Amino acid sequence: MTNSNVPRILLIGSDGQVGWELRRSLATVGQVIAASLTGQEGPAVDLSQPDSVHQLFDATAPDVVVNAAAYTAVDRAETEPELALAINGTAVAIMAERAAARGIPVVHYSTDFVFSGDTDHPYREDDEPQPLNVYGQTKLAGERALLDSDAPALIFRTAWVYGVRGNNFLLTMRRLFREQSELRVVNDQFGTPTWSRLLAEVTAQILYRVVQGELDMARVQGLYHVTSAGATSWLSFAEAIRDLSDADCRLLPIASADYQAPARRPAYSVLDTSRFRTTFGLTLPDWRHSLALCLADLR
Ligand SMILES: NC(=O)C1=CN([C@@H]2O[C@H](COP(=O)(O)OP(=O)(O)OC[C@H]3O[C@@H](n4cnc5c(N)ncnc54)[C@H](OP(=O)(O)O)[C@@H]3O)[C@@H](O)[C@H]2O)C=CC1
Ligand SMILES: Cc1cn([C@H]2C[C@H](O)[C@@H](COP(=O)(O)OP(=O)(O)O[C@H]3O[C@@H](C)C(=O)[C@@H](O)[C@H]3O)O2)c(=O)[nH]c1=O
Numbered sequence: 001m002t003n004s005n006v007p008r009i010l011l012i013g014s015d016g017q018v019g020w021e022l023r024r025s026l027a028t029v030g031q032v033i034a035a036s037l038t039g040q041e042g043p044a045v046d047l048s049q050p051d052s053v054h055q056l057f058d059a060t061a062p063d064v065v066v067n068a069a070a071y072t073a074v075d076r077a078e079t080e081p082e083l084a085l086a087i088n089g090t091a092v093a094i095m096a097e098r099a100a101a102r103g104i105p106v107v108h109y110s111t112d113f114v115f116s117g118d119t120d121h122p123y124r125e126d127d128e129p130q131p132l133n134v135y136g137q138t139k140l141a142g143e144r145a146l147l148d149s150d151a152p153a154l155i156f157r158t159a160w161v162y163g164v165r166g167n168n169f170l171l172t173m174r175r176l177f178r179e180q181s182e183l184r185v186v187n188d189q190f191g192t193p194t195w196s197r198l199l200a201e202v203t204a205q206i207l208y209r210v211v212q213g214e215l216d217m218a219r220v221q222g223l224y225h226v227t228s229a230g231a232t233s234w235l236s237f238a239e240a241i242r243d244l245s246d247a248d249c250r251l252l253p254i255a256s257a258d259y260q261a262p263a264r265r266p267a268y269s270v271l272d273t274s275r276f277r278t279t280f281g282l283t284l285p286d287w288r289h290s291l292a293l294c295l296a297d298l299r
Pocket of ligand 2: 072073074075111112113158159160161168169172176183184185186189234256259261265
C-alpha cells in the first residue's frame with residue numbers, strides 16, 4: 001500500500017454500466033484510478049493489446065484491481081471470436097499474472113452465460129460450465145486464467161445486468177416502448193435481472209472489509225454467484241419494466257427460435273447465490289425491488 005495508507009484501486013472499464021457505478025461506490029474504499037478504452041477520466045487501456053495492459057500496471061502500481069471491462073456484445077462475438085478472447089481471456093490472464101506478482105487482490109466479473117441452461121434448478125459455483133456461445137466461452141477462459149493463477153481473486157458471476165446507462169435490456173425496452181405499439185419478446189429464457197448499482201455496492205462493501213483487514217483474501221478468494229433474488233423470463237422482465245414505467249405497449253410472447261439471434265443463449269441460467277450470501281453475510285434483494293429503485297432513479 002502507499003504511504004498514505006489509502007489503497008490505490010485500479011478500476012478497469014470505468015465507462016461500462018458496472019464500471020460507471022463502481023467509480024462512485026469504490027470512492028469510499030480508496031483512491032480510484034479510472035482506466036478505460038477512451039481514457040477520459042484516467043489512463044487509457046486497450047485490453048485487446050497485451051502491451052497496453054502491461055503498461056497500465058507499470059504506470060499505475062495499484063494496490064487493488066477491479067476489472068469491469070469486457071467484450072459484452074453477445075451476438076457480435078460470434079463473428080469476432082479472436083477479439084472477444086483477447087479482451088475476455090488473454091487480458092485477464094495478464095491481470096492475473098501482474099496481480100499475483102504484486103500479491104494484490106483482484107475483483108473480476110463473469111456471467112451466467114458460461115452455463116448451457118440445460119437444467120431446471122439454480123446453478124451452483126461447482127456445476128460444470130458448458131457455454132453455448134463465443135461470449136460465454138471467452139468469459140470462461142477469463143475465469144480459468146484467474147483461478148489457475150496465484151492472484152488472490154474474487155470472481156463474481158452475475159447475470160442480466162441493467163442500469164441507468166450503457167447497452168442493456170431495460171434501456172432498450174424503454175426506447176422501443178416509445179417507438180412501437182407492439183413488441184415480441186422471448187418467453188423461454190429464464191434468469192435473474194441484476195442492477196449494476198447493486199453489484200457495485202456489494203463489491204465496494206466487500207473490498208472495504210478486505211482493505212481494512214476484516215476479511216482475509218486467502219480465506220474468501222474464489223468464485224461466487226451474485227445476482228438479485230428470484231427469477232423471470234425476458235418477457236416478464238419486459239412486462240415489469242413497462243408496468244413500472246407507465247408505458248403502453250403490447251408485449252407478445254415468442255420462442256427464442258423465432259427471434260433468430262446469431263448467438264445461442266441458455267434457456268435457464270438462474271444462479272444459486274447462497275455461497276455469496278453466507279460467506280459475506282450480505283442480503284441480495286428481489287429483482288423487482290431493485291428494478292423499482294433503478295426506474296425511480298431514471299425518473
Ligand atoms: N451486461 C450484462 O448483462 C452482464 C455482464 N456481465 C459481466 O459484468 C462485467 C461488466 O459488464 P457491463 O458493465 O455490463 O459491460 P459494458 O459492456 O457496459 O462495459 C464493458 C466496458 O468494457 C470496455 N471495453 C470493451 N473493450 C475494451 C478494450 N479493448 N479495452 C478496454 N476496455 C474495453 C467497454 O468500452 P466501450 O464501451 O468504449 O467499448 C465498456 O466500457 C463484464 O465482465 C461482463 O462480462 C456478466 C453478466 C451479465
Ligand atoms: C430487444 C429484444 C430482445 N429480445 C430477446 C433477445 C434475447 O434473447 C433477450 C435479451 O436480449 P439482449 O440482447 O438485451 O441481452 P443478451 O445479450 O442476451 O444479454 C446477456 O448479455 C451478456 C453480456 C450477459 O452476460 C448475460 O447475462 C445477458 O445479460 O431478449 C426479444 O425477444 N425482443 C426484443 O425486442
